[in-house]
Amino acid sequence: MTERAKEAALRGPVLIELEAGPEQGPDQVPPVPDADGADYPQGRAMQQMARLVARPPSRLARWFWGLLLTLLGVILSVAAWDFVTGLIARAPVLGYAVTGILGALLVVCLAIALREAAGFARLGRIDKLNHAARAALGADDLPAARDVVGKLVELYKDRPSLEWGRARLAEQQADQFDVSGLLGLAETELLMPLDAAARLEVEAAARQVATVTALVPIALADVVAALTSNLRMIRRIAEIYGGRAGTLGSWRLTRAVLTHLIATGAVAIGDDMIGSLAGGGLLSKLSRRFGEGVVNGALTARVGIAAIEVCRPLPYIQQRRPSVTGVVRQALTGLFGQGGDPAVKD
Numbered sequence: 001m002t003e004r005a006k007e008a009a010l011r012g013p014v015l016i017e018l019e020a021g022p023e024q025g026p027d028q029v030p031p032v033p034d035a036d037g038a039d040y041p042q043g044r045a046m047q048q049m050a051r052l053v054a055r056p057p058s059r060l061a062r063w064f065w066g067l068l069l070t071l072l073g074v075i076l077s078v079a080a081w082d083f084v085t086g087l088i089a090r091a092p093v094l095g096y097a098v099t100g101i102l103g104a105l106l107v108v109c110l111a112i113a114l115r116e117a118a119g120f121a122r123l124g125r126i127d128k129l130n131h132a133a134r135a136a137l138g139a140d141d142l143p144a145a146r147d148v149v150g151k152l153v154e155l156y157k158d159r160p161s162l163e164w165g166r167a168r169l170a171e172q173q174a175d176q177f178d179v180s181g182l183l184g185l186a187e188t189e190l191l192m193p194l195d196a197a198a199r200l201e202v203e204a205a206a207r208q209v210a211t212v213t214a215l216v217p218i219a220l221a222d223v224v225a226a227l228t229s230n231l232r233m234i235r236r237i238a239e240i241y242g243g244r245a246g247t248l249g250s251w252r253l254t255r256a257v258l259t260h261l262i263a264t265g266a267v268a269i270g271d272d273m274i275g276s277l278a279g280g281g282l283l284s285k286l287s288r289r290f291g292e293g294v295v296n297g298a299l300t301a302r303v304g305i306a307a308i309e310v311c312r313p314l315p316y317i318q319q320r321r322p323s324v325t326g327v328v329r330q331a332l333t334g335l336f337g338q339g340g341d342p343a344v345k346d
Contacts, residue, residue, distance in 0.1 A: 119249035126243045129155070129313040136179055137315070145179045149186045152313055155242050156190055165189035184318035191314060198237045198311075199322055202304030203331035205233035210297030210332055214290045226296060230254065233300070234307045241311045257307050294332060301327040 080102060088095030129151055136144040153169065156162050169189040176182035212225035234257060235250040243253075301324050308322070309315075 116248050119244060120252075123238065123243045123249055123253060123311075125155070126241060126311065126313045130315065133183055133314045137183065137317075140179050142177065142179055142182070145182050146173075148314075149173060149182060152186055152190060155313065161193060162190055165193070180317055183314060187314050187317050187319055191312065192319065194240050195308070195312075195319060195322075198240050198304075198308050199327065201233055201236045201240070202301055202308070202322075202327055205229045205304060206297040206300040206328060206331040209300045210293040212293075213296045214293030222292075222296065226300065230258075230300060230303055233304055234311075237304065237307045238311045241308075241313060243311055253307070253310065257303060257310055294328075297332055298324055298328045301331065 084095060084099050084102065087098055129148060132144065132151075133148045135141070136148055149169070153166055156166070166189070169186055172185055173182060176185055208229050209222075209226050212229075213222040216222065216225070231250060231254055234254045238244065238250065238253060243249075305322055305324065305327065
C-alpha cells in the first residue's frame with residue numbers, strides 16, 4: 001500500500017455534500033399514472049359505440065355495397081328462376097310447390113318492406129308534429145296550437161291507457177286561450193304517462209350497460225352490450241311515443257340521436273359531467289371496471305334523454321326535462337353500493 005493510500009484510509013470515508021432541497025415523504029410523492037394515461041374512467045364503450053354508429057359511410061363505400069347487393073340480388077334471382085323451371089320440367093308437382101314457397105317468401109319480403117315504410121312514415125309524422133308545436137309557440141298562433149292538439153289526440157286515439165287523459169283534455173281545452181297553456185295542458189294529460197314509461201326504459205338500459213361493463217371482462221363485450229342496449233332502448237322509446245319504427249327506422253333514429261350527441265360533445269367525459277365522480281369516488285378507487293360501468297350507464301342515460309326529445313311529439317313546455325342525475329341515481333342506486341348517488345351534471 002502506498003503512502004497516499006495509507007493517509008486516505010486514516011482520514012476515513014469521503015462525504016460529498018449534495019444541494020439541500022425540500023424533503024419529500026410518502027404522502028408528497030405524485031401518484032403513479034395509469035397505464036393508459038387517464039386519471040378516471042372515460043366510458044370508452046359508449047364512446048366507441050357512438051362513433052361506430054354515427055360515423056357516416058363514405059360515398060365509395062355506399063357505391064360498393066349498393067352494387068354488391070344489386071349483383072347478389074340478380075344472381076340469386078336468376079339461380080332461383082333456373083332452379084324452379086328445371087324442377088318443374090323434372091317433377092312438375094314438386095316444382096309448383098317450390099314456386100308457391102318462393103311466392104310466399106316474396107309476399108313476406110314485401111310485407112316487411114311495407115312495415116319499414118310505415119315506420120318511417122310514423123317517425124316523420126311525429127317529427128312534423130313537434131316542429132308544428134314549436135312553430136306555434138314561437139309565433140303565438142292559437143289556431144295552429146289547436147290543430148297540433150287535434151293531431152296529437154288523433155295520434156293517441158287507440159291508447160286505452162290515455163282515455164282518461166283524452167277526456168280531461170277535451171273538457172278543459174276550450175278554456176285555454178294561451179298557446180303555451182293549451183300545449184302544456186295537452187302535454188300534461190297525454191304525455192306525462194308516456195314520459196314516465198320512457199324514463200323507465202332509459203333506466204333499464206343504463207342499468208344493463210353498467211352491469212355488463214362492470215362484470216364482463218371480455219374484450220369488446222361492453223361495446224356490443226352498449227350497442228344492443230341503446231338500439232333496443234331507442235326503439236322502445238319510439239314505440240312508447242307512437243313512432244313504432246322497424247329495423248331500418250330504428251337504426252336511422254339511433255344514428256340521428258348519436259350524431260347529434262357527438263356533434264354537441266355530449267358523449268365526451270369532462271369535469272362538467274362525471275369526471276369528478278369516476279376519478280374521486282370511492283367506487284372507481286376500489287375497481288376501475290365498476291367506475292367504467294357507472295360512466296357508461298350515465299352516458300346511456302344521456303343517449304336515452306336525447307332519444308326522448310327526438311321521439312316526443314311535443315317539446316317540453318310545463319313538464320321538466322329529465323336530468324342525467326336523476327336517471328342515473330334511480331337506475332344505479334344499490335347496483336354498485338353508492339355508485340348511483342354521484343353529483344352527476346348534465
